Amino acid sequence: MKKVPQKKEGVFRILAFNPGSTSTKFGIYDNEECVFIETLRHDAKILAGFGHIPQQKEFRLKAMLDSIKAAGVDLKTLDAVAGRGGLIKPIPSGIYTINKRMLEDLHTSTAAMHATCLGGIIASEIAASCGIPSYIVDPVVVYEMDAISKLSGMPEIERISVFHALNQKAIARRFAAEQGKSYEDLRLVIAHLGGGISIGAHRYGKVVDVNDGLYGEGPFSPERSGGIPAMHLVDLCFSGKFSQVELQKKIAGEGGIKAYLGTSDVTEVLKKEAEGDEFAKLVLDSMLYQIAKEIGAMVVALECDLDGIIITGGIAYSDRITDTLKKWVGKLGKVYLYPGEDEVWALAGGALRALRGEKPLEYL
Numbered sequence: 048m049k050k051v052p053q054k055k056e057g058v059f060r061i062l063a064f065n066p067g068s069t070s071t072k073f074g075i076y077d078n079e080e081c082v083f084i085e086t087l088r089h090d091a092k093i094l095a096g097f098g099h100i101p102q103q104k105e106f107r108l109k110a111m112l113d114s115i116k117a118a119g120v121d122l123k124t125l126d127a128v129a130g131r132g133g134l135i136k137p138i139p140s141g142i143y144t145i146n147k148r149m150l151e152d153l154h155t156s157t158a159a160m161h162a163t164c165l166g167g168i169i170a171s172e173i174a175a176s177c178g179i180p181s182y183i184v185d186p187v188v189v190y191e192m193d194a195i196s197k198l199s200g201m202p203e204i205e206r207i208s209v210f211h212a213l214n215q216k217a218i219a220r221r222f223a224a225e226q227g228k229s230y231e232d233l234r235l236v237i238a239h240l241g242g243g244i245s246i247g248a249h250r251y252g253k254v255v256d257v258n259d260g261l262y263g264e265g266p267f268s269p270e271r272s273g274g275i276p277a278m279h280l281v282d283l284c285f286s287g288k289f290s291q292v293e294l295q296k297k298i299a300g301e302g303g304i305k306a307y308l309g310t311s312d313v314t315e316v317l318k319k320e321a322e323g324d325e326f327a328k329l330v331l332d333s334m335l336y337q338i339a340k341e342i343g344a345m346v347v348a349l350e351c352d353l354d355g356i357i358i359t360g361g362i363a364y365s366d367r368i369t370d371t372l373k374k375w376v377g378k379l380g381k382v383y384l385y386p387g388e389d390e391v392w393a394l395a396g397g398a399l400r401a402l403r404g405e406k407p408l409e410y411l
């Protein structure tokens with residue numbers, strides 16, 4: 048294993064990590080430089096044995112600390128820890144110090160629906176043992192939607208914002224810097240394509256509209272159903288065929304491509320298509336068609352006045368996928384590709400800004 052170099056004087060050392068459903072990706076950063084990066088893969092059967100996601104904390108923490116120790120890193124050399132934020136209450140974009148109230152909310156049933164809740168919980172514990180600050184940055188619940196975009200048509204349900212805020216915001220800032228501009232001066236549509244898919248309308252530094260990428264809005268994705276006909280869903284709910292938990296899994300976790308083809312691995316789907324599987328091709332094209340429609344909707348949300356369409360996320364590495372999307376939406380605006388989702392880098396960057404003097408926000 049690669050050993051991490053000795054920390055230089057005057058440099059801030061940051062541990063940043065992103066817990067996924069069956070993985071924990073983490074990195075050690077000396078200022079902007081990544082000196083160590085690793086993705087730990089966890090056995091899904093072992094994780095399932097814990098039941099409640101917060102109960103995975105000790106298992107994941109030990110795995111990460113063992114790897115950090117093997118890389119020759121002394122935790123006492125760290126200046127801050129940054130973890131991915133979970134499904135806490137809606138908050139504005141920014142850097143947040145992890146406090147008692149946030150930790151309480153991260154242990155609620157809603158926040159614990161997704162592994163990202165472990166980001167704040169584990170970051171706080173490591174930081175407390177070292178006497179250093181811990182942060183989350185642009186969690187999935189960043190909420191900046193215009194009032195006009197919140198009404199659903201049913202007063203009991205308001206449209207909410209649950210999306211890949213960390214990656215979308217980081218890519219927007221990176222794009223702006225490369226264009227010699229400020230993120231706050233741009234109008235962008237950003238499509239994050241991964242296991243879940245979220246497409247946001249970014250207007251002058253705020254995401255004024257976005258599909259709820261977790262709870263069933265927008266295009267279907269490799270493992271989520273996306274928006275489905277409401278009346279038929281109601282019929283399914285009262286059919287007696289499925290429990291509440293089973294239906295929730297059909298919406299988030301076992302929907303979309305996985306429901307049709309038995310896999311959420313897009314690489315495998317592309318292979319099936321290349322081998323002549325016509326149904327695999329239809330499912331993939333249908334997903335891309337829905338993505339293109341949602342991009343078009345967000346262009347309208349920006350009054351058809353935009354500086355670019357950005358496609359990012361893990362499945363944006365595929366030329367087949369990005370070429371198809373460019374064909375469908377290229378006339379709406381210039382398309383820029385930023386494949387991948389370097390969320391660990393984005394977390395470290397947020398913590399570094401805080402260490403250099405940017406005042407973190409308080410979670411209330």
